[in-house]
Amino acid sequence: MANVPDTKKCQDLINVAALQVQAIRAAVATLKQLRTTFLAVNPSTAGTALQGNTTAISNSINALDTQASLAVWDTMIAAYVASHQNNALS
Amino acid sequence: MASGDTLATFFPSANEPPSSNYAPFSLRNGHPILQFDDTTAYSAIFTAVMPQNYSNATGVTVYVTATAIATSGTMGWTVEFERMDSGTDLDSDSFASAQTITATTVPATSGAPLTLNVAVTKGANMDSVVAGDSFRIRVTRDVGNDSAVGNTELMSVEIRET
Numbered sequence: 001m002a003n004v005p006d007t008k009k010c011q012d013l014i015n016v017a018a019l020q021v022q023a024i025r026a027a028v029a030t031l032k033q034l035r036t037t038f039l040a041v042n043p044s045t046a047g048t049a050l051q052g053n054t055t056a057i058s059n060s061i062n063a064l065d066t067q068a069s070l071a072v073w074d075t076m077i078a079a080y081v082a083s084h085q086n087n088a089l090s
Numbered sequence: 091m092a093s094g095d096t097l098a099t100f101f102p103s104a105n106e107p108p109s110s111n112y113a114p115f116s117l118r119n120g121h122p123i124l125q126f127d128d129t130t131a132y133s134a135i136f137t138a139v140m141p142q143n144y145s146n147a148t149g150v151t152v153y154v155t156a157t158a159i160a161t162s163g164t165m166g167w168t169v170e171f172e173r174m175d176s177g178t179d180l181d182s183d184s185f186a187s188a189q190t191i192t193a194t195t196v197p198a199t200s201g202a203p204l205t206l207n208v209a210v211t212k213g214a215n216m217d218s219v220v221a222g223d224s225f226r227i228r229v230t231r232d233v234g235n236d237s238a239v240g241n242t243e244l245m246s247v248e249i250r251e252t
Contacts, residue, residue, distance in 0.1 A: 004233050004234055005236070005237040007239055008233075008237070011240075081240040083241035085127060
């Protein structure tokens with residue numbers, strides 16, 4: 001571990017959290033968009049992995065959306081520092 | 091030369107970067123800068139000839155001016171002198187011990203320059219540089235002691251007679 005002050009070690013997690021939650025938000029947005037399209041088309045799920053699971057998947061997408069939208073993640077995104085190279089903890 | 095008089099100035103374009111952990115050159119709104127990482131100790135090296143009117147009475151004071159990405163935390167540096175007289179083998183580095191510029195709180199405005207300094211006494215701490223000597227000065231970010239997150243950006247180095 002690098003011999004640096006704790007502010008820089010904390011920034012490792014802040015930066016990675018900010019980047020990853022943005023990726024999660026993008027993934028959730030993709031899922032929500034496809035869910036909307038899926039519901040509009042309303043195909044039969046018989047014989048597929050979706051059979052009996054659509055409600056659970058939809059609920060999980062909503063749960064992911066709720067968690068990824070928490071304000072604490074916005075705080076991490078706002079505190080992202082591009083020039084910090086995330087190697088203070090390594 | 092009188093106390094406080096300028097002996098040498100250095101700017102980013104004069105950097106002679108070491109082979110590793112060098113501070114890369116960049117621009118900030120058109121201003122040349124050298125970027126120093128906050129975790130790995132990057133360095134910049136400058137060469138000069140000590141002016142003939144350097145008195146060597148007390149030593150020198152080195153002023154480092156830089157900006158920071160951060161608007162909180164501290165910025166610190168170390169400086170090292172290397173005399174390049176006839177007894178110096180240039181095939182290896184022989185810098186004197188590092189002199190620490192105490193880490194100091196960065197300005198609340200990211201683009202505001204902060205000038206910090208350290209007095210370096212004549213003799214061993216200056217690698218015995220005297221008037222007429224070629225010498226190098228190595229400036230390194232003190233990443234183990236400063237707390238500002240993100241790059242600091244060196245704009246200039248000035249050496250004055252103490």
